Amino acid sequence: MNLRLIVSIAKSLLLARLKQTIVAAVGVTFSITMFVTLLGFMTGLNTMLDSLILNRTPHVRLFNDIKPLEVQPIDASGKFKGAYNFISSIKSGAGRKEIYNSGAIIQRINEDDRVLGLAPRINAPVFFNDGAIEITASINGIDVVEEMRLFHFNEYVTTGNPIDLKNVSNSIVLGKALAEKLLANIGDVVQLTTSQGERFPLKVVGYFESGLLDFDKTQAYASIGTVQKLLGKDKSYVTDLQVKLNDILLAPAVAKEYAILFQTDTEDIQTANSQFETGSRVRSIISYTVGITLLVVAGFGIYNILNMMIFEKMETIAILKATGFSGNDVKRIFMTIAMTIGVVGGLAGLLFGFLLSSLIDQIPFNTAALPTITTYPINYNIAYYIIGVTFALITTYFAGFFPARKAGKVDPVIIIRGK
Amino acid sequence: MSEIILESRSINKSFHDPVTVKILNDINFKVNKGEFVSVVGKSGCGKSTLLYILSTMDTDYEGELLIDNIKMTGKTEAELAHVRNEKIGFVFQFHYLLNEFSALKNVMLPGLKLGKHSEQEVEHRAMELMKKLSIDKLALKDANQLSGGEKQRVAIARALINDPDIIMGDEPTGNLDKKNSEIVFDILKQLTIEFKQTMLIVTHDPEFAGKTQRVIEMEDGRIIRQ
Ligand SMILES: Nc1ncnc2c1ncn2[C@@H]1O[C@H](COP(=O)(O)OP(=O)(O)OP(=O)(O)O)[C@@H](O)[C@H]1O
Ligand SMILES: [Mg+2]
Numbered sequence: 035m036n037l038r039l040i041v042s043i044a045k046s047l048l049l050a051r052l053k054q055t056i057v058a059a060v061g062v063t064f065s066i067t068m069f070v071t072l073l074g075f076m077t078g079l080n081t082m083l084d085s086l087i088l089n090r091t092p093h094v095r096l097f098n099d100i101k102p103l104e105v106q107p108i109d110a111s112g113k114f115k116g117a118y119n120f121i122s123s124i125k126s127g128a129g130r131k132e133i134y135n136s137g138a139i140i141q142r143i144n145e146d147d148r149v150l151g152l153a154p155r156i157n158a159p160v161f162f163n164d165g166a167i168e169i170t171a172s173i174n175g176i177d178v179v180e181e182m183r184l185f186h187f188n189e190y191v192t193t194g195n196p197i198d199l200k201n202v203s204n205s206i207v208l209g210k211a212l213a214e215k216l217l218a219n220i221g222d223v224v225q226l227t228t229s230q231g232e233r234f235p236l237k238v239v240g241y242f243e244s245g246l247l248d249f250d251k252t253q254a255y256a257s258i259g260t261v262q263k264l265l266g267k268d269k270s271y272v273t274d275l276q277v278k279l280n281d282i283l284l285a286p287a288v289a290k291e292y293a294i295l296f297q298t299d300t301e302d303i304q305t306a307n308s309q310f311e312t313g314s315r316v317r318s319i320i321s322y323t324v325g326i327t328l329l330v331v332a333g334f335g336i337y338n339i340l341n342m343m344i345f346e347k348m349e350t351i352a353i354l355k356a357t358g359f360s361g362n363d364v365k366r367i368f369m370t371i372a373m374t375i376g377v378v379g380g381l382a383g384l385l386f387g388f389l390l391s392s393l394i395d396q397i398p399f400n401t402a403a404l405p406t407i408t409t410y411p412i413n414y415n416i417a418y419y420i421i422g423v424t425f426a427l428i429t430t431y432f433a434g435f436f437p438a439r440k441a442g443k444v445d446p447v448i449i450i451r452g453k
Numbered sequence: 454m455s456e457i458i459l460e461s462r463s464i465n466k467s468f469h470d471p472v473t474v475k476i477l478n479d480i481n482f483k484v485n486k487g488e489f490v491s492v493v494g495k496s497g498c499g500k501s502t503l504l505y506i507l508s509t510m511d512t513d514y515e516g517e518l519l520i521d522n523i524k525m526t527g528k529t530e531a532e533l534a535h536v537r538n539e540k541i542g543f544v545f546q547f548h549y550l551l552n553e554f555s556a557l558k559n560v561m562l563p564g565l566k567l568g569k570h571s572e573q574e575v576e577h578r579a580m581e582l583m584k585k586l587s588i589d590k591l592a593l594k595d596a597n598q599l600s601g602g603e604k605q606r607v608a609i610a611r612a613l614i615n616d617p618d619i620i621m622g623d624e625p626t627g628n629l630d631k632k633n634s635e636i637v638f639d640i641l642k643q644l645t646i647e648f649k650q651t652m653l654i655v656t657h658d659p660e661f662a663g664k665t666q667r668v669i670e671m672e673d674g675r676i677i678r679q
Contacts, residue, residue, distance in 0.1 A: 046554055353549045353550070357538065358535065358537045
């Protein structure tokens with residue numbers, strides 16, 4: 035009906051109680067600000083921590099695990115059917131970590147159009163000889179160019195040029211922590227021993243920092259050819275094939291398919307990093323819980339202030355009703371007041387939330403663990419702003435609903451008689 | 454035969470708090486168009502109670518109420534609000550004005566609510582009425598800046614804004630001094646003469662009642678003379 039009249043009455047009532055109105059709106063503003071900032075910050079951190087893992091983790095990894103046969107010959111033999119096998123301490127067969135026929139597999143995978151790229155690797159245990167002391171570590175033979183393209187290898191090499199691994203023969207990039215242990219500077223030569231007992235000198239061309247100290251203490255990178263030489267293997271020797279897909283969600287299916295197709299072990303990223311997803315989800319749940327709690331508290335603030343306002347305005351309500359405003363009109367007037375508080379408070383909250391987020395975004399955040407990050411990460415996803423304002427409107431609607439209904443039910447006779 | 458504007462058919466009302474007490478007992482009367490009627494009676498005899506029923510604000514009664522020959526009894530709250538808006542002007546003893554608005558806006562509100570005329574027309578009509586009650590100078594003042602007599606005149610202007618069928622008043626002069634009472638009475642009187650405005654006014658003031666066309670006298674919830 036006459037919406038303009040209702041809005042103008044609501045406005046007059048609001049302005050007559052400006053201070054209370056502002057207090058109520060500030061409650062909403064505060065909670066929306068915190069909601070938006072908290073979610074932006076938390077998911078920013080989540081994305082950062084996830085990408086820490088996701089960027090350098092292959093979507094599907096092909097490898098050969100050394101393990102005993104699942105079906106032992108004795109089980110396959112018909113002779114012992116129905117008998118109980120209690121042979122223990124079974125040894126694995128002469129297992130090889132090598133992926134058989136790697137050339138054909140690489141070619142086949144590269145032809146798969148679900149695949150973004152593939153980087154072969156060799157992983158081998160070595161000892162670094164630091165005077166009399168031997169330090170155990172692991173050397174990774176990598177295809178530098180592909181590792182940089184697919185797994186951001188260059189981002190983790192904080193000192194030195196990663197491409198030197200390819201261009202300088204017999205070169206190595208050490209984990210920063212490992213290099214410190216070995217007192218190895220760039221250009222120095224470190225001595226390492228393979229598990230076969232062969233000793234090699236390699237030239238240090240860089241350090242890398244992965245963000246995980248334990249990892250940096252035990253890892254080193256060299257080109258795939260260098261490691262093949264180290265181990266005395268031929269050009270086709272690789273132990274891991276790291277596949278990056280166009281769509282990460284396909285990883286489990288592709289992993290299963292490749293396991294059958296290539297007769298190797300496979301692992302998909304979802305299985306390998308399930309704990310990270312859990313962590314992200316818990317952080318999101320916490321942020322939402324805190325945000326919604328704040329909103330509910332703000333809702334109670336609105337509820338109280340409206341109730342107080344209605345108590346004060348009983349006479350006004352009675353006169354409005356006596357002069358022809360229906361209970362519904364009165365209800366709408368107070369709903370308009372509530373929603374105005376919600377909308378104004380909510381929009382201000384979005385603005386302040388954005389400003390606060392931008393402020394946090396400026397705060398320097400330097401940690402050895404995350405060389406690519408310089409300030410606190412913030413996710414400016416519009417979805418949080420939409421969720422925030424939607425919740426603000428829903429809370430104010432309910433906070434306004436009950437007082438407004440009460441106002442609509444005020445009996446003018448009781449008020450007029452009571453004077 | 455003159456037209457009937459308000460009719461009460463065997464209206465009874467009891468309060469049940471804490472024991473049932475009958476306040477109104479078989480009230481029957483009619484008010485014709487253009488009549489200036491006063492209701493008198495001792496304090497506590499049920500005058501206000503009756504007026505709240507007649508003004509459709511109180512719906513908890515037995516019997517029937519007709520306004521402009523339309524039955525009000527049994528109508529919904531929203532329908533009754535519309536009837537009050539369109540057909541009834543109410544003047545209280547305590548000048549109930551909305552303090553959040555100017556005097557002019559107070560007069561205009563029921564007109565804006567009715568929505569029959571544009572805002573400019575309602576404002577124009579409100580100014581005319583206020584001029585007639587010589588309060589046009591106060592139009593833009595806040596309601597709480599006015600004196601009692603001025604407030605009551607604003608309330609009368611508000612009651613008139615929608616050209617109501619009947620104006621009801623519960624001791625509209627009860628809170629005013631003699632001079633202001635007379636001003637208000639003269640205004641009401643003038644309205645009946647000039648515009649044939651129907652009036653039903655509850656009063657304690659015998660002098661006031663004596664000057665009206667017709668007096669309904671109540672005692673203990675009954676009409677004893679009309
Ligand atoms: N809510 C109520 N509950 C119980 N009794 C009530 C209630 N309201 C009024 N009464 C009683 O009803 C009777 C009539 O009251 P009413 O206000 O109609 O009298 P009145 O004639 O207007 O009196 P006055 O001239 O003093 O204004 C009184 O005895 C009063 O005590
Ligand atoms: Mg009374």
